[in-house]
Amino acid sequence: xxxxxxxxxxNAFLDREFPQIAGQVRVETSDEERLIARLxxxxxxxxxxxxxxxxxxxxxxxxxIYLAILARIGEVALAVTTNASVDFMRKPEAGxxxxxxxxxxxxxxVLAVGEVMIRSEGVEGIVARxxxxxxxxxxxx
Amino acid sequence: xxxxxxxxxxNAFLDREFPQIAGQVRVETSDEERLIARLxxxxxxxxxxxxxxxxxxxxxxxxxIYLAILARIGEVALAVTTNASVDFMRKPEAGxxxxxxxxxxxxxxVLAVGEVMIRSEGVEGIVARxxxxxxxxxxxx
Amino acid sequence: xxxxxxxxxxNAFLDREFPQIAGQVRVETSDEERLIARLxxxxxxxxxxxxxxxxxxxxxxxxxIYLAILARIGEVALAVTTNASVDFMRKPEAGxxxxxxxxxxxxxxVLAVGEVMIRSEGVEGIVARxxxxxxxxxxxx
Amino acid sequence: xxxxxxxxxxNAFLDREFPQIAGQVRVETSDEERLIARLxxxxxxxxxxxxxxxxxxxxxxxxxIYLAILARIGEVALAVTTNASVDFMRKPEAGxxxxxxxxxxxxxxVLAVGEVMIRSEGVEGIVARxxxxxxxxxxxx
Numbered sequence: 001x002x003x004x005x006x007x008x009x010x011n012a013f014l015d016r017e018f019p020q021i022a023g024q025v026r027v028e029t030s031d032e033e034r035l036i037a038r039l040x041x042x043x044x045x046x047x048x049x050x051x052x053x054x055x056x057x058x059x060x061x062x063x064x065i066y067l068a069i070l071a072r073i074g075e076v077a078l079a080v081t082t083n084a085s086v087d088f089m090r091k092p093e094a095g096x097x098x099x100x101x102x103x104x105x106x107x108x109x110v111l112a113v114g115e116v117m118i119r120s121e122g123v124e125g126i127v128a129r130x131x132x133x134x135x136x137x138x139x140x141x
Numbered sequence: 142x143x144x145x146x147x148x149x150x151x152n153a154f155l156d157r158e159f160p161q162i163a164g165q166v167r168v169e170t171s172d173e174e175r176l177i178a179r180l181x182x183x184x185x186x187x188x189x190x191x192x193x194x195x196x197x198x199x200x201x202x203x204x205x206i207y208l209a210i211l212a213r214i215g216e217v218a219l220a221v222t223t224n225a226s227v228d229f230m231r232k233p234e235a236g237x238x239x240x241x242x243x244x245x246x247x248x249x250x251v252l253a254v255g256e257v258m259i260r261s262e263g264v265e266g267i268v269a270r271x272x273x274x275x276x277x278x279x280x281x282x
Numbered sequence: 283x284x285x286x287x288x289x290x291x292x293n294a295f296l297d298r299e300f301p302q303i304a305g306q307v308r309v310e311t312s313d314e315e316r317l318i319a320r321l322x323x324x325x326x327x328x329x330x331x332x333x334x335x336x337x338x339x340x341x342x343x344x345x346x347i348y349l350a351i352l353a354r355i356g357e358v359a360l361a362v363t364t365n366a367s368v369d370f371m372r373k374p375e376a377g378x379x380x381x382x383x384x385x386x387x388x389x390x391x392v393l394a395v396g397e398v399m400i401r402s403e404g405v406e407g408i409v410a411r412x413x414x415x416x417x418x419x420x421x422x423x
Numbered sequence: 424x425x426x427x428x429x430x431x432x433x434n435a436f437l438d439r440e441f442p443q444i445a446g447q448v449r450v451e452t453s454d455e456e457r458l459i460a461r462l463x464x465x466x467x468x469x470x471x472x473x474x475x476x477x478x479x480x481x482x483x484x485x486x487x488i489y490l491a492i493l494a495r496i497g498e499v500a501l502a503v504t505t506n507a508s509v510d511f512m513r514k515p516e517a518g519x520x521x522x523x524x525x526x527x528x529x530x531x532x533v534l535a536v537g538e539v540m541i542r543s544e545g546v547e548g549i550v551a552r553x554x555x556x557x558x559x560x561x562x563x564x
Contacts, residue, residue: 256411335482362474362511
């Protein structure tokens with residue numbers, strides 16, 4: 001199955017539709033198996049003690065799954081998250097970007113489910129696991 | 142049980158420890174039953190179509206639960222979220238702040254669990270429900 | 283809004299459609315606000331140490347939310363759970379039934395979300411919290 | 424790292440400690456990477472329409488993660504589930520056993536997190552994904 005959006009198209013979509021985070025998140029890989037996105041960690045993502053905030057990781061997972069869905073079905077601007085669960089498992093390493101690897105577990109007509117594993121770049125243990133369900137709006141007739 | 146932090150102390154804590162979001166989130170009520178926090182919705186929270194982003198709601202829930210825990214046990218800067226689940230149920234109303242109402246369901250020695258219901262101010266239906274588990278570090282001896 | 287199924291109808295539905303659990307779960311209250319169901323705790327629900335198993339609590343929550351949805355929309359035999367999250371917070375008291383109190387947080391055309399708080403009968407603290415999303419099939423034309 | 428429990432030991436543990444489900448769940452593989460367990464599907468697991476019930480899948484995931492933890496740390500009878508999230512994604516195939524493949528994402532001193540992918544035997548798509556957190560009691564001194 002050919003992808004509907006390339007890496008370059010995904011990043012252009014981020015620039016255009018999500019200007020608030022476009023400078024912070026970049027898609028690096030997108031193929032039939034997975035989408036990999038990077039969070040370029042900066043001051044805005046940090047919490048006391050130098051750790052990366054939970055909401056910053058949630059935002060990274062959210063955008064990675066959204067883009068993985070769009071890469072399959074094309075730009076459906078109104079797909080919305082209906083459910084998310086996150087396990088925060090390890091403290092991210094200070095001074096390293098986060099790498100999110102997303103797989104779609106289901107891509108149905110109405111619901112899609114994606115899962116993301118987040119790691120600190122170059123470090124083995126999983127920092128956070130997140131799965132989200134997206135509701136896909138019906139196509140206009 | 143007397144609270145360890147008042148509303149004013151909770152907001153002062155936000156100003157000091159979470160400067161990135163202190164101007165956006167304010168605690169309005171904190172008593173033995175619940176903590177209520179407001180997200181002052183601005184451009185940074187919006188998504189295409191004028192809706193409020195999921196990560197903005199996640200961040201609001203996260204800080205509300207964290208502050209509800211601290212209001213009981215005092216400033217334990219290193220309590221960390223280990224798990225979160227969110228149900229996004231309704232589109233928030235455009236142009237209205239979000240009001241998060243948090244209750245602690247469990248406050249154990251090691252783990253605390255809080256739940257947040259998020260509504261658009263002045264609107265009845267629940268926009269999002271979120272529960273989170275926090276791991277509380279052992280007290281220094 | 284009048285309910286589509288009374289307590290007696292809900293229990294008759296359980297007897298007919300869920301014979302495996304009908305003798306273990308009984309609906310006690312069903313009104314516009316909430317549905318309350320009881321798990322009659324028996325040997326089959328216990329784990330080593332005399333505690334009630336997580337799966338038994340999951341099954342109780344599942345049926346309570348399902349019946350709360352049917353009480354509103356009538357018998358839609360094919361509604362299916364798409365997502366569930368559970369927080370297990372306290373050990374249930376030995377020798378006491380479990381009481382599940384369910385509220386519907388959303389009842390949409392396509393998705394419904396319910397939440398259940400489970401307590402040991404006569405005991406205050408919440409044993410488990412569970413939310414589930416059900417997908418509702420389209421009506422036959 | 425050598426495992427503390429072999430496949431045979433895991434099944435013997437099931438027979439001894441979980442007699443209610445021992446005849447229904449069998450461990451088939453257990454190594455450093457993963458534990459695979461089978462649900463021998465029978466009448467007790469079915470729902471109207473011939474599908475396998477959500478609680479039956481939850482129970483399978485629960486025992487697979489529990490045994491994967493014990494395979495690493497030895498018999499710690501009092502480890503308890505504190506949190507679970509499940510995505511139910513496809514209807515299981517009628518007349519086929521379920522195969523649960525569990526990986527531990529974290530094995531800490533206090534908390535362990537495992538994830539399970541459930542498939543119908545011989546069928547490719549994932550039926551359900553489940554992650555659970557277990558709280559590990561401190562060792563007696």
